[in-house]
Amino acid sequence: MSGSASPHHSDREGLLPPVAAADFGLEFRVVARGGIRRGIRLERAFWMSLKQMAESRKCTIGMLIDEIAESQPQTGNLTSAIRVACMRGLGDENLTLRRLASINTINAILVACPSPAFALASSKKILSFNAPFQQLVKRQLPIAPSDDARHDLKLALDLNVADIFTRLEANGESPVATGFVIGAGDRRYRGQLNAVRAPVLEPELLMAFVFGG
Numbered sequence: 223m224s225g226s227a228s229p230h231h232s233d234r235e236g237l238l239p240p241v242a243a244a245d246f247g248l249e250f251r252v253v254a255r256g257g258i259r260r261g262i263r264l265e266r267a268f269w270m271s272l273k274q275m276a277e278s279r280k281c282t283i284g285m286l287i288d289e290i291a292e293s294q295p296q297t298g299n300l301t302s303a304i305r306v307a308c309m310r311g312l313g314d315e316n317l318t319l320r321r322l323a324s325i326n327t328i329n330a331i332l333v334a335c336p337s338p339a340f341a342l343a344s345s346k347k348i349l350s351f352n353a354p355f356q357q358l359v360k361r362q363l364p365i366a367p368s369d370d371a372r373h374d375l376k377l378a379l380d381l382n383v384a385d386i387f388t389r390l391e392a393n394g395e396s397p398v399a400t401g402f403v404i405g406a407g408d409r410r411y412r413g414q415l416n417a418v419r420a421p422v423l424e425p426e427l428l429m430a431f432v433f434g435g
Contacts (some may be wrong), residue, residue, distance in 0.1 A: 241267075256283030261289070264301060270309040278315075323421050325350070336346065338432035341420055344383050348375060349427065359404065359433065362411035376405045387415050387426060395419060402430070 250263045262270075276283045287304065294303040297421075322326075330348055332339050338355035340348050357373065382403040389398045395414040404411050414434040420427035 251359070252286050253284045253430060255282070255288055256360050258288075260287065260291070260300070262301060264304060268305055268308050272304070274310050325422065326421065327409070328427070331429065331433075335431065340430050342383070342417075342428040342430055344426060346377050346379065346383060348377060355432065359406075360410075363404070363409045365408040374406055378403045378405075383428065386428060387419070390417075390419050397431075 235414065247266055248263050248392050249269055251269070253260050253262060264366055272283050272286055276286055279286070286307075287300075290303050290307050291300055294300065301367035328341050331352060332341065332352040335352055336353065336354065337356045340355050343349055363375075371373055381389075381398070386398050386400065390396070395418065397415055398416050399414060402413055404413075413432050415430045415432045417428045417430050420429045
């Protein structure tokens, strides 16, 4: 019906990142290596992917295309093989990043840290902590942050969490120092910490490393 809204229209954010029209445009390039010249026509997005793959592997685009050409059947299509190789490369890289960008990685970092440290949500809720932080709280406050008791801990930062994220982005992710206070009941403990962005895709979390009181 003319003028009616599509039944599939939604105001929510797109499921995929926006694609520029230029990414669809075909680019013809001649790739030469070892005396072999290949004329290849690919979408700009795939040339960009090849460039990123070559940089990460410290090789040239020609070396990558040679390897792809050697691995494909004689009857295969080189441009199709290149597209598949790009997709597989991006998929493998994405899987590796997702394994690294996880709560498990955060917990491993906290466990390996010899000083008191904890992971913090934007709501200032302590999500995870290591044994030195548990010992610090046990010494300074009447309760230890067990799975149940940690919810009774009150945390205040001298800097707003949003401001910390802004400073991290502005200074190239260098740690941001701030004072903090944790309390339980009528007891309080003041200290200093360094905050960094936690290696997770979402939601945004901070990792806090206590260095003074």
